[in-house]
Each structure stands twice: as structure tokens, then as C-alpha cells.
Amino acid sequence: MPTVEMTVNGKRASAQVEGRTLLVQFLREKLGLTGTHIGCDTSQCGACVVHVDGRAVKSCTLLAVQANGASVTTIEGVANGETLHPMQEAFRDNHGLQCGFCTPGMVMTAIDLVTNNASPSEEEIRHGLEGNICRCTGYHNIVKAVKAGAAAMKG
Amino acid sequence: MHDFGYHRPASVADVAGLLASKGEAKVVAGGMTLIPTLKQRLASPSDLVDLAGIAELKGVKAEGGGITIGAMTTHAEVHRSAEVQKTIPALAQLAGGIGDPQVRNRGTIGGSVANSDPAADYPAAVLGLGATIRTNKREIKADDFFKGMFETALQDGEIITAIHFPKPEKAGYSKFPNPASRYAIVGVFVARTAGGVRAAVTGAGPCAFRSKELESALGGSFTPEAAKAVKLGADGFNTDLHATAAYRAHLISVMAARAVAAAS
């Protein structure tokens, strides 16, 4: 079995995996990082979004071996100790979640969106969230949260 | 998903060697089509040969007035490329409308063109602009490349290394996306070039194709009205749960008109 080694949330992680092991399985089952969810396992819903070398990707559609040597950030890696990331705080303040299942993927996608576009318009936010499905909120408060999070990230 | 061996070679020559020596090896680019296919067990290769470690397959460069895009360049990179935005803005816009941001961060132009999905966006641009597909063995003209549903002129062991697009005078793309996947129910790419008008359609047939009817109408007058006046019969177009053949035939004229209106 191949050995994969990557940096996850700033720490080195390595394990033996089968070639077919998905990155999301590696994160959840080998590293116990269960904040990254599996909603559909068919590349549609975005519950599994993490950052690989700074870009948002669906970790159910990436093999662990493809991320060998990469730097990975999951939802567990964005807060600063007890202080939530400004985007997490914005989701809380704006009721950007109900059941919370989609939220890790939404937050990771939103952070990538704002990294590329510091002041997104409502339309740009909606376009940027096309790969993330929420069954509860109707998206309205998620869009508000991303807007507020973007403003907070500017400081 | 069945298990497989995994290789990440550093050169195109090593890819060819691996493909020749391993029984049922397949290359993987962004994996946005291949990994879902493996999960469904629609393919079960013995080995995956990852193209991600080959630097020469990545990036956009100006060449002969047009642009050349490496096979492993992602949709997001094409969308954001200043070179593409300057030389062929319609191509940058097309890349920015593929799937969703996470798919665009992984999916590549080489993978999309090699796959020839009947509803994929890039094949319309490749045909519409009269691009040239470069492989590890030869150059293939767009007009000779797309052979059918998931079928291309690529032979066993042949991989796309880059795609060269000549600069058009004007070009535009418009698609009617499936609201869930964003794949094209119908997409039309139009280009006015020194050699005449080209119009390529995706989503409607077994693979992307040029529409002679649209090309002759737009050759006479490169206007939305001329595109809209083209009435196509439904024969040969796809019918599925998303749309009937007749509806797709109608959409071709509408999308062509929008593509001409947007052309720059």
C-alpha cells in the first residue's frame, strides 16, 4: 500500500492507504477529522470541501494519493484557538445555518471565495456557492453571512 | 471503487512508458469525471497514471497571435488568465461557467477535451475556434478530433499535451445550463475568423459539432437576428429527462443569437 504524507492544518500527517482511498476518508477515518462531512459522495453537494494548497476542492472527488505532499486545511484548522475564524463568526451572527451539516463546506468555500475576491457582490456570492447545497436555510442567510464574513476578513 | 496502482511520473515520456507497460492503465488529470466514474465501477483500470506532476503540461502562453493552453491547466486558471481574457475573452468566460468553483479548481482542459462528454463546454470552443489538439504523438485539427459520444481521435497511449487556439476577430459563447450540474443542455460557440464564420454546438448531439446552417446564416450577417432566423429540425438531436430533441433544436438558435450578441 502507498504511504501518503501531507500537512494537515499545519501538522504533518502520514499513513498507509490504498490507492482508492479518498481524501475525505483519509481525513475522517485515519486522522479523526470528522468536521469534513460526506453529504452525497457524488461530487454534487460540497459538504466535503477542504482546501488543498489553498484552493477549495471536493475531498470526496480527490484521492488521498493525489494530495500526497500537499498542504490541506479543514474546518478544524481555520479557528485561532478559541477564537472563531471571522467567516465562522459571521455564519453564527447571521443564522447562516440550521442543522449545520452543510456548514463546514460552506465556510471553506466562502473563505476561498473571499481570498480571490475581497468584496464579492450578492450575485458573485451566489455564483460562488453553486457547488454547495443546503437543505435547510434557503441560502438567504448564508449569502448574508458570506457578505459579513468578507467585510470582517478585511479587518 | 476497485483498487489500482498509482503513479505520478514527472515527464510525458514516462507516462507513455507506464501506459505501455501496465495492462489496463488510465491517465488521471483533475479526476472530476474519472473519479466519479471509478466510484460507479463504470471503469476499473489496473493503474492510474497521474499527470499532475508534469510541469510542462501546465500554463497558458501567447503563441503566433493566439494562445496555447497546457492540458493540465485548470478551468479556474483559464478563467483567471489575463492572457486568455485579453486574446479570447469568450474562452475565459466559458471556463468560468463550467460546473462550480471546486470543479473548476481541479478539472482540466485536457481532461474535458479528451473525454468528449456530449454536454461539455470546451469541445464547443475547440471546434468553434478551429483549435489544434497537440498530443505526445502528433497534432490533430479540431474538425478531425471529436468522433462521437465519449469518443475522440486519440489512440491508445496517446495523451493531449496542449491545445492551441488561433485568435478570432470576434467570438462568443452562450449556454443553457442544467440548473443542477451546469452542464450544457445546449451551448453554442460562435467565432468570426479570417477564414469565415464558425459555429459549434454542444449538448444537442452525441458530441460537439459544427452547424452548417448557422455558419451560412452568420456568414451572410453576423447578427443575433440572423442566428434567430435559423430553424433546425429535431432529427438527430438528443432527447433525455432534461429536454426533448425539438426543444434542443429551438435552443440552438436562441443560444447562437445570445452568443453573437455577447461576442467580442
Ligand SMILES: Cc1cc2nc3c(=O)[nH]c(=O)nc-3n(C[C@H](O)[C@H](O)[C@H](O)COP(=O)(O)OP(=O)(O)OC[C@H]3O[C@@H](n4cnc5c(N)ncnc54)[C@H](O)[C@@H]3O)c2cc1C
Ligand atoms: C459536479 C460537476 C459538474 C460539472 N459541470 C460541468 C460543466 O458544466 N461543463 C463541463 O464541460 N464539464 C463539467 N464537469 C466536468 C469537468 O469539467 C471535468 O473536469 C472534465 O470533464 C474532465 O476533466 P478532468 O481534468 O477532471 O479529467 P479526468 O476526470 O481526470 O479525466 C477524464 C478522462 O479523460 C482522460 N484524460 C484526462 N487528461 C487527459 C489527457 N491530457 N490526455 C488524454 N486523456 C486524458 C482520462 O483518462 C479520463 O478518461 C462537471 C463535473 C462535475 C463533477
Ligand code: FES
Ligand atoms: S460529499 Fe463531496 S460533494 Fe457531496
Ligand code: FES
Ligand atoms: S444548514 Fe442544514 S443543510 Fe445547510
